[in-house]
Amino acid sequence: MLLVLSDDHKEHLSFLPKVDAAVVGEFGRIALEFLRRGSSPKIYEGAARKLCVPVEMVQHGVEGLMYLMTESSKHMISEVDFLDSVLVLGFGEELNQILLQLYLQHHSQIRSILSQLPSNLPAYHNLEWRLDVQLASRPVRQQVIPMLTMRLLLTGGCGSRDDLSRRVLQTDPSTLLHLITTLEAALAAIKTNHARRIFRNIK
Numbered sequence: 001m002l003l004v005l006s007d008d009h010k011e012h013l014s015f016l017p018k019v020d021a022a023v024v025g026e027f028g029r030i031a032l033e034f035l036r037r038g039s040s041p042k043i044y045e046g047a048a049r050k051l052c053v054p055v056e057m058v059q060h061g062v063e064g065l066m067y068l069m070t071e072s073s074k075h076m077i078s079e080v081d082f083l084d085s086v087l088v089l090g091f092g093e094e095l096n097q098i099l100l101q102l103y104l105q106h107h108s109q110i111r112s113i114l115s116q117l118p119s120n121l122p123a124y125h126n127l128e129w130r131l132d133v134q135l136a137s138r139p140v141r142q143q144v145i146p147m148l149t150m151r152l153l154l155t156g157g158c159g160s161r162d163d164l165s166r167r168v169l170q171t172d173p174s175t176l177l178h179l180i181t182t183l184e185a186a187l188a189a190i191k192t193n194h195a196r197r198i199f200r201n202i203k
Contacts, residue, residue, distance in 0.1 A: 002190075003071055003085040010089055012064030015057055017091055021098050023051070028102040031066035035113050065102075072103050073110040122154035125164060146173050 005013075016024055030043060041055075044062070048055040072082055082103055086096050127150060134145040149170045156163035171179075189195055 002081055003068070003075075003077065005068075005085070005088060009064050009067055012060035013068065013089055015053070015061055016065075017095055021094070024095065024098050025102065027062050027065050028069070028106070031062050031069060032106055032110070034062065035066060035070065035110065068099070069103055069106060069110055070114065073107040074114060076107070076111075079104070122156065122165060124152075125155045126153040127151070128153070147171075148173060148176060
């Protein structure tokens with residue numbers, strides 16, 4: 001999977017080539033700290049004074065780096081996909097490798113932090129299923145009609161198990177197999193070189 005970065009995110013990260021590797025690493029540390037505890041204007045101001053750049057530039061750079069790291073960690077993208085995702089930024093090989101090392105070093109910790117953050121979106125809790133097979137009916141005495149019934153249990157917005165919502169889905173096995181095959185083909189297609197080239201050129 002490749003990340004699709006918006007023009008705003010690209011602009012926020014555009015000043016990274018202007019600073020050295022140590023500063024990029026420091027920005028990564030600040031981004032991780034902000035993810036844990038929230039942002040701090042004083043840290044932005046201190047970094048801006050050291051770099052002799054506007055505070056907004058530092059803030060946007062840290063926020064852009066935070067977005068890059070959190071989205072990559074959230075989707076657990078591979079090293080190759082990460083490098084392909086940052087190619088659209090037009091950075092040099094050295095900076096791309098620095099960003100990759102930041103991602104590899106912190107992605108497990110970022111995923112742990114993200115899992116503890118409250119969310120308004122429902123989350124998977126459990127899946128129950130039952131297979132029913134109709135063997136006969138009044139018009140037809142011998143027949144086999146399988147039907148799969150699934151009940152998907154979702155937790156509430158903040159992961160509360162006290163507020164479970166239920167979704168009942170029903171399908172026949174052939175339709176389910178077709179759906180699985182189609183999704184697997186889509187996942188395989190997005191990993192091809194052709195798809196990677198398309199994602200690189202998406203603006």
